[in-house]
Amino acid sequence: MTNTTLTAGAAVLALLAAGCGTGTTPSAASAPPARTTTARTTAPHTTAAQTTAPSAADTGRATAAGAASARYGAAARTTATQTTGAAPQRCRTTGLRARVGRQDPGAGNRYAPLVLTNTSGKTCWVYGFVGLVLIDGRGDVLRTRTRRESVTPHRVTLRPGASAHARLHWTVVPSGHETRCPASARLMIIPPDEVAHLEVPFSATVCDDGRIDVRPMAPGAGL
Numbered sequence: 001m002t003n004t005t006l007t008a009g010a011a012v013l014a015l016l017a018a019g020c021g022t023g024t025t026p027s028a029a030s031a032p033p034a035r036t037t038t039a040r041t042t043a044p045h046t047t048a049a050q051t052t053a054p055s056a057a058d059t060g061r062a063t064a065a066g067a068a069s070a071r072y073g074a075a076a077r078t079t080a081t082q083t084t085g086a087a088p089q090r091c092r093t094t095g096l097r098a099r100v101g102r103q104d105p106g107a108g109n110r111y112a113p114l115v116l117t118n119t120s121g122k123t124c125w126v127y128g129f130v131g132l133v134l135i136d137g138r139g140d141v142l143r144t145r146t147r148r149e150s151v152t153p154h155r156v157t158l159r160p161g162a163s164a165h166a167r168l169h170w171t172v173v174p175s176g177h178e179t180r181c182p183a184s185a186r187l188m189i190i191p192p193d194e195v196a197h198l199e200v201p202f203s204a205t206v207c208d209d210g211r212i213d214v215r216p217m218a219p220g221a222g223l
Helices: 005-019 054-078
Strands: 096-100 103-104 109-118 125-127 129-137 145-148 157-158 164-172 182-192 197-203 211-214
Touching: 096 197, 109 157, 129 211, 157 164
Parallel strands: 145 211
Antiparallel strands: 096 109, 103 109, 109 164, 125 157, 129 182, 164 211, 182 197
16 A cells, blocks of 8 residues: 555544534533522511519419419319310310309309300310419509319310309408408409419408419300
8 A cells, every 4th residue: 555545544544533513403602601590588577575564463374374374274173075076175265265154142142153165166175174363453463362162073065165164252350350241343264274364343341361262174155
């Protein structure tokens, strides 16, 4: 083979190599740059919380509510059996409305129904005794002694709008060292087995160091 033939072959190979580099497939270098988007972030608008120091009356109420809740709510704690059906649950404070019914006087004694009404929209139940705290017209907590009567409690199921009551009894006749009895303006109520409380108007003179006898919850809104 002559040198001329070798030179021609090399030229053909060079042309073929150059033709392969001019195809229609774009190279990585010729591809357009990928679009990138910078995420815009906005700092959340925050407002400084305004705080107000609680008053002595509010502090007294909170302390009394906590003590009464621990004694009359959690002390009587019951556990509802969980089932796969839609069994009613215990009535919560947030789903109840409270009021004290008409006072029935008699020979220095007073009787009145403490009524709890189911406002939750679901059937629930109450069981046991309520806790009570007397409050005067200035918002101060009065000495309150809640005594449970020896009556066996029963579960009371409340449909939406239905009510249950607990009979309250107290005396308006001073006894022992008392020369006069303090007058209440409101009544703090802790529903059975609850911690949160309700508060309703309650104008009464409760003697015997603020003693109120309480029966367990019973069906209906009257004595």
